[in-house]
Structures are given as structure tokens and as C-alpha cells.
Amino acid sequence: MTSNRRKWRSIGLCAGLMSLALSAAGAQTSASQDLASFLDKAAQKIKSYPQKASWTASAVSKITKMDRKWTPESVTIVTKTVKLSDGERDEVILKAEETKKGKTKDITKQYAEDAKETRDKERKRRAKEGDGGGDGRRGGSMSLDSLLPFSEQKRGQFNFQLTENAALDGRPAVLLEVTAKVKDEKNWEGRFYFDPLTNDLLRIEVRPSENPSMVKELEFRMTFEILEGRTLAVKSSWIKINGGFFLKHIRQVIEEEYTGFEVVK
Secondary structure, eight states, X not given: OHHHHHHHHHHHHHHHHHHHHHHHHHHHHHHHHHHHHHHHHHHHHHHHSOSSOOEEEEEEEEEEEEOTTXXXXXXXXXXXXXXXXXXXXXXXXXXXXXXXXXXXXXXXXXXXXXXXXHHHHHHHHHHHHTOTTTTSOOBTTBOGGGGOOOSHHHHTTEEEEEEEEEEETTEEEEEEEEEESSXXXXXXXEEEEEOTTTOOEEEEEEEESSOOTTEEEEEEEEEXXXXXXXXXXXXXXXXXXXXXETTEEEEEEEEEEEEEEEEOO
């Protein structure tokens, strides 16, 4: 009798463990389906934004150059107007001031000339490469799409963790944490925040999974604004750069804030 009781207890325990395992497997399958569904929605939302947007805004840039100990050497504040016309970016520099060793000087003219030269070189590069003006969300030579891992073609190179009840600046958000399986300078990893109701992209915090040659640190943070419910625009950005070669080394933090957006019809 005792032997039979032990036998049935063992059978019951095995059945319970099997039931628990099946439930867990079912939960994992459901979670996997939820993740795939969300990635599909995120990718579709990104595709829904106009590829060549047109808008104007005011912007303030703060460029802080650092020494080897990451103590500020100089700070340049630039105020400007920015215009994006069919994906082609243009800027009008209103004022630029550099503060160094406690002294501030007006560098508006030189900064405007240097900025124009940089934009002209970028246009020529894009024309040569057949870029055709980019995707309407381009800032410098890197498109937003190159930072995003949501497309079906890229997903296999990343691990994803989804948190649906997250928060961003005190408001509800969906958080997607991304880690690259394939470490490469083109595979960016980090955090992506979304609006839980519309699936709009709200913020990204990313870095390359493998730094490019001659680069020690490279980080991007961007927050976004949805103009008229359909156009994605960068509202603020923060970039940290630490790299260089031979005697030229760049240690900078670049911050930019946009206000007064107006969509150009």
C-alpha cells in the first residue's frame, strides 16, 4: 500500500511538473508572438512617416569640447533656423558664441561659413552616391533608419526585450531593449521608447555594438515629435563622440533642441 501511494504521488508530481512546463512553454510562445507583433507594428509605423518631409523650426545647439579628463575646454552656443524641404536640410545661422577660458567671443561669421561648407560637402557626397537627399530624417550623413533594428531583414541579428508598462518623462511608454547578436558598427543597440496608443517612436538611446575604427565612444540620444499626427521630427538630440587618429582627437558632446515646428504644405 505504501509503495502504491508513493507511486501515485510520483505520477502526480510528474504530471504537475509537466503541466507547469507546458504552461510556461505556452506563455513563452505567447510572449514571442506579442514581440513579433509589436516589431511588425513598429516597422509599419516607421514606414508610414513621409520619406521626404518639409518643415521649419528654431534650434539651439550646444557644442562642448572636452579635454582628456572630460572637463569642458570650450562651449559654443549656436542659434539658428532649420528648414527641411522634401528631405533636403538647410540652416540659417543667427548667432554663434564660443566661451573658452572664461572669455566669450562672437564667431557667427566663421561658424556660418564652416557650416555651409560642411553641408555643401554632404550634398555632393549624397549626389555622388545616388542618395537623392536621404530619407527626410537625415541629420549629417547618417539616416535614422540605419539606427533602427525593426525591419524583417535586420531582426535576426538582434535580441529584443519588450516592457509594455514602462514610463518616459512621467508618461506611459512601451520600452524595447535591443542587444545585437551580431556585433558590428552598423548594428546599433540600446533602448527605444514608443507611444503605447499610437506606436509612434518617442525616444532612442543607442550606441554601436562594435565601435568603428578609431572610435572609443559613440552614443546617440534622440527624442521625437510627431507633427500634425504623421510627420516624425527630431525634437532634441544628444551625441557623445570620443575618437580620432594620430594627433587629431575629438572629444565632444553635442546637444540640440528644436522648437516652433511648422509643417510646410
